[in-house]
Amino acid sequence: xxxxxxxxxxxxxLLLHDKVGLLLMYMMPLLLVFVITIVQDSxxxxxxxxxxxxxxxxxxxxxxxxxxxxxxKHAGSFRIDVRKGVNEKQLSKLTxxxxxxxxxxxxxxxxxTMSVNSKRISKAMLTxxxxxxxxxKRGAQKQESNGAVKFLFDPVLQESYQxxxxxxxxxxxxxxxxxxxxxxxxxxxxxxxxxxxxxQELGKNRTKIVAEPAMNGESAMIPNSxxxxxxxxxxxxxxxxxxxxxGNLVKERVSGSFVRLQTIPGxxxxxxxxxxxxxxxxxxxQLMIMCTIGVFVLPLIGLPQLNLPTHMxxxxxxxxxxxxxxxxxxxxxxxxxxxxxxxxxxxxxxxxIFAAIGGIWVPSFVMPDYMLMISKISPLHWCLEGFxxxxxxxxxxDQLMGPxxxxxxxxxxxxxxxxxxxxRQHYI
Amino acid sequence: xxxxxxPSHILRVSSITxxxxxxxxxxxxxxxxxxxxxxxxxxxxxxxxxxxxxxxxLCGILPETSGGVNYFIDNQSATFKDVLPKIGFVPQDFxxxxxxxxxxxxxxxxxxxGLKNEELESKIAHLLTILGLDHVGNRxxxxxxxxxKRRINLAIGxxxxxxxxFLDEPTVGVDVQxxxxxxxxxxxxxxxxxxxxxxxxxxxxxxDFCDRTLxxxxxxxxxEGTLNDxxxxxxxxxxxxxxxxxxxxxxxx
Numbered sequence: 001x002x003x004x005x006x007x008x009x010x011x012x013x014l015l016l017h018d019k020v021g022l023l024l025m026y027m028m029p030l031l032l033v034f035v036i037t038i039v040q041d042s043x044x045x046x047x048x049x050x051x052x053x054x055x056x057x058x059x060x061x062x063x064x065x066x067x068x069x070x071x072x073k074h075a076g077s078f079r080i081d082v083r084k085g086v087n088e089k090q091l092s093k094l095t096x097x098x099x100x101x102x103x104x105x106x107x108x109x110x111x112x113t114m115s116v117n118s119k120r121i122s123k124a125m126l127t128x129x130x131x132x133x134x135x136x137k138r139g140a141q142k143q144e145s146n147g148a149v150k151f152l153f154d155p156v157l158q159e160s161y162q163x164x165x166x167x168x169x170x171x172x173x174x175x176x177x178x179x180x181x182x183x184x185x186x187x188x189x190x191x192x193x194x195x196x197x198x199x200q201e202l203g204k205n206r207t208k209i210v211a212e213p214a215m216n217g218e219s220a221m222i223p224n225s226x227x228x229x230x231x232x233x234x235x236x237x238x239x240x241x242x243x244x245x246x247g248n249l250v251k252e253r254v255s256g257s258f259v260r261l262q263t264i265p266g267x268x269x270x271x272x273x274x275x276x277x278x279x280x281x282x283x284x285x286q287l288m289i290m291c292t293i294g295v296f297v298l299p300l301i302g303l304p305q306l307n308l309p310t311h312m313x314x315x316x317x318x319x320x321x322x323x324x325x326x327x328x329x330x331x332x333x334x335x336x337x338x339x340x341x342x343x344x345x346x347x348x349x350x351x352x353i354f355a356a357i358g359g360i361w362v363p364s365f366v367m368p369d370y371m372l373m374i375s376k377i378s379p380l381h382w383c384l385e386g387f388x389x390x391x392x393x394x395x396x397x398d399q400l401m402g403p404x405x406x407x408x409x410x411x412x413x414x415x416x417x418x419x420x421x422x423x424r425q426h427y428i
Numbered sequence: 429x430x431x432x433x434x435p436s437h438i439l440r441v442s443s444i445t446x447x448x449x450x451x452x453x454x455x456x457x458x459x460x461x462x463x464x465x466x467x468x469x470x471x472x473x474x475x476x477x478x479x480x481x482x483x484x485x486l487c488g489i490l491p492e493t494s495g496g497v498n499y500f501i502d503n504q505s506a507t508f509k510d511v512l513p514k515i516g517f518v519p520q521d522f523x524x525x526x527x528x529x530x531x532x533x534x535x536x537x538x539x540x541x542g543l544k545n546e547e548l549e550s551k552i553a554h555l556l557t558i559l560g561l562d563h564v565g566n567r568x569x570x571x572x573x574x575x576x577k578r579r580i581n582l583a584i585g586x587x588x589x590x591x592x593x594f595l596d597e598p599t600v601g602v603d604v605q606x607x608x609x610x611x612x613x614x615x616x617x618x619x620x621x622x623x624x625x626x627x628x629x630x631x632x633x634x635x636d637f638c639d640r641t642l643x644x645x646x647x648x649x650x651x652e653g654t655l656n657d658x659x660x661x662x663x664x665x666x667x668x669x670x671x672x673x674x675x676x677x678x679x680x681x
Contacts, residue, residue: 006539010525010532017527256523260537260584263487263517265509267540426490 003267007274014248015278021244025286029237033229033290037303040225052165054078055094055103057086062111064176068149069106071172088150095152102157102165105150113147114177118184126188149173178202224304230294231387232360235380237290238283238326239354242333242347245279249334250343258427268427276327283323309390314400318386321407325379328414335418354378382406437500438592438623439463439486444495446481446647455481456647459495463592468614468624470638472631472667474675477644479627480520483596486625487517501591513542516590516622520597522577523584526570530561530580533569534587541588548587555583558613575606582610586617593617595626599633611637631667641667645675 015022056072058065072078086094088105095103151169153162179202186194194202252258261267294306309315330347337343355361357371358378367375375381386403389395422428439462446456456478463469471479484490486497488508499511524533531552538548556562559579569577582598595614599607611633618624628634634641635655643651643658651658651674655667664670 002544003540003542006536010528010536013528013532014525252525255526256519256521257525259489259519259521260517260523261540262489263512263515264537264540265512270540 003270004274007271008277010271011274011278015244015282018244018248021241021247024243025237025241025282026289028240029233029286029290030293032236033233033293034298034301036233037225037229037298038301040229041303052078052102052161053100054080054165055100056080056082056106057091057094057103058082058084058106059086059108060106060110061108062115064111064114064180065106067176068110068172071175072169075168075172077168091150091152095154101154101161103152104169105152107147107149109147110149111147114180115184118177118181119188121181122184122188125185131189226294226298226304226306227391228363228388230290230306231391232384234287234290235322235326235383235387236351236355236360237286238322238383239329239351239380240348241279241282241326242330242351243344244282245275245327245330246334246337246343246347247340248275249331250337250340253335253425254339262427272331275331279327279330280320280323283326284319287319287323307391310394311390314397315390318383318390318400318403318407321404321411322383322386324411325383325407325414328411328418329379332414332418332421335421351380354380357381359384379407379410382410436464437462438465439500439625440498441486442496442498444482444485444492444497446478446485446490447493454493454647456485456492459644459647459649461642461649461652463623463625464640465500466618466621466623468618468626468637468639469642470634470640471625471627471642471644472634472671473644473650474671476646477675478647479644480596481647482644483594483625483627487515487594488512489517511592513588514591516585516588516593518582518585518593518595518598520600522569522581524569524577524580527568529566529568530556530572530583531565533580534583537584538587543588551587551589555586558609559583560609575602578602579606579610582613586613590622592623592625595624595628597628598626599628599630607633631671635667643671643674650674 054072056069058069060066069080069082073080081100088107091103091105149169151162151166153165182198182202183194186198258268261271291306291308295308299305333347333350334343337346355378357375358364358381359367359375360380364372364375364381382403386400386407389399389403393399419428441459441461441463444456444459445454447454459478459482471482473479481490485492497508499506499508501511501514525536528536534552534555535548538551543551552565553562556565559582561576561579561583564572564576569580572580578599578601582595585593585595593614598614599610602610607630614624614626614637626634626638638655641651641653641655641658642649651662651670653661658670659665659667662670662673664673
């Protein structure tokens, strides 16, 4: 026990001396959580809280252009700047130079086109019902018009935002079209205006879509950027210990300290167990600090609060398995690398690649099928699966078994590879 | 390990050979010799002769390809596991933690040797004093000169009061003052009964220090005996002459 304690003390001293390693392991993930969560949260708000700056050029000679603008204002989706009399050819220049991310151009014949379309539909409907309409009595209006609304966007605006804005606009235009069509229908049937009761019914909210996350059992967890990022970057931080632990192992081997330990009975294994203990503590404190920040600090700067999993035992299990996987990987890299530069370079690059394919940076669901297959080789993917099951889905033991089996297998594989190499080098 | 009684021996090396993986040439070929308890045996030879390989095998750091090493404790054949706590090893490299202080290094290796706190602290104080490092015990090794690090390297090898001490170039790269201090300490320990197996390129120093000499070249023993006997036998004036006489002047890798 004295040997183990001495080894742990030595490891702690070496770790405290490794300022760069400590910064990478503790500060880098904290910064990443702050930056990525703020960025993702802002993007989320931009799309979902609809505060996009938009310029509207309304050249419509009728009323429906104003109706569309009024709908957009009512939706509260945009910060709107309305102009009139701007030439269609000036739109691109105006968008790019005006500091707006998008411009909506309502043409002169917007109302006319809507009116023509609604008359055509109304006539078709009444003909189907076998009703002689006022239109037929007057003779059908043959006027055709295209009246397309033009949506210009700054090329920096990502496709997902363009699609969201376009869809929102389409819904508003469809609403106006529907109202216009009903109005025309009544007019063609000889009414001067739509009866107030019908107008009242039309004004009522239609069928709503209630979106809610699929959960196992009852849970207070709400998927948000914090809920995604805290576990993701905690895992990244754990695996980034390859820089510190891997480098530390190489240094001891190259300096000859391992050789000296070989000549002391049992010393080498004590030293290795001490490393695993100290770095397990590091990994778990990384996670604890990140969770503490998620629960207490992120809400202070207006970000969503982290909701911890309700079942603590599976949470601890996945945390410990993730820590062991990270330590074992670092030990394997440190055992095989010939120099500290090799351990640091290969270690860092491999973790970045594992993170990229494992869904830490971009969600796995956006990846093509072949990348989804590749992502399964990344230990970070399985750690993330485990944490997402706990942090986002309030998952069951069955759902956790995949990550648990993989992480145990990965840990055993890395430890076996490291032990095999150490045995070949006669350290054990 | 063979079971036999050899009162005067502490170590017997029998027909050791060593072939490293993927190597085409043997590093050691049929090397046999005895080490007498309490003697200072010097192993010399040109670069690549097999000195470090031999010491590494004797310390259990490397396995031999064939042959064997027998150790004796209290005149009884002993297993390597039994003899390991009585071994001290001073490697050629600074096998130290540069980020830690001299005291922290000594405490760590002392604890790993199983020493208890009080005994360890007094031993550390003693070693630092006799090696002239008592005033820098709390300084990090990264601030030490080469000579100071070499002395700490030696102190760690001595922390467990070894009965048999393996020294691989213990004075390489140090100034004359450090060298004198190290050799004086080694002589003092030897007088108290510590057996020493030593390699060095400082042949003048070796002439004074060693009781017996073993000359290696190309992995084979080419001469063995007391220095005086060898000098007479080969009509040489010094160890350097003797080495040149036996191994030639061709440069070695």
